[in-house]
Amino acid sequence: MKKDCHYCQLIADKDKKKIYEDDKVVVIPHDKPATEGHVLVIPKEHYAIIEQVPDYIVSHAFSIANKMSVALFESLNAQGTNIIVNNGVAAGQESAHFFINVIARREGDGMDFQWRPKQLGEEEMSTIELQIKEQTKSVGEFQQEKEKPIEMQTKTRKISSGTEEKENYLLKRFRKIP
Numbered sequence: 001m002k003k004d005c006h007y008c009q010l011i012a013d014k015d016k017k018k019i020y021e022d023d024k025v026v027v028i029p030h031d032k033p034a035t036e037g038h039v040l041v042i043p044k045e046h047y048a049i050i051e052q053v054p055d056y057i058v059s060h061a062f063s064i065a066n067k068m069s070v071a072l073f074e075s076l077n078a079q080g081t082n083i084i085v086n087n088g089v090a091a092g093q094e095s096a097h098f099f100i101n102v103i104a105r106r107e108g109d110g111m112d113f114q115w116r117p118k119q120l121g122e123e124e125m126s127t128i129e130l131q132i133k134e135q136t137k138s139v140g141e142f143q144q145e146k147e148k149p150i151e152m153q154t155k156t157r158k159i160s161s162g163t164e165e166k167e168n169y170l171l172k173r174f175r176k177i178p
């Protein structure tokens with residue numbers, strides 16, 4: 001947790017109502033919503049930009065964003081959703097804590113994400129494509145969550161190895177509860 005971070009403080013604030021919470025992320029409504037139904041999926045740990053976020057948290061956060069999107073369809077009759085990350089100041093990021101916006105959309109809601117297509121020559125297009133491709137050699141790797149150390153003493157009742165395995169499994173499950 002970063003003391004001077006608005007979002008770290010929100011996450012730690014027990015009085016702040018959370019729409020959803022687990023050991024990795026919280027979901028809260030945006031306090032200045034773009035439409036009726038604008039929520040933020042925020043990793044509990046402080047990461048400034050998406051590049052710093054471990055893959056397993058990115059993966060989890062987007063999975064929750066997807067489910068929040070479904071919830072907006074079901075609960076608020078959204079006709080569409082935008083799922084957006086403002087990554088970096090140049091992209092409109094205003095706070096140094098990475099999060100995902102999930103915005104409910106309806107026809108005629110006044111939101112406008114249109115852009116005017118750039119006219120690029122064929123050569124320029126292929127140069128850009130090559131430059132991007134050179135940086136993609138390790139994109140298929142996935143950073144898994146490390147096994148957390150066992151903090152509780154496992155009971156080693158040697159009734160059968162199966163029982164012991166089951167107890168270990170239950171302990172691992174238990175530790176996922178914050």
Ligand SMILES: [Zn+2]
Nearest residue numbers: 005008046097
């Ligand atoms: Zn923070």
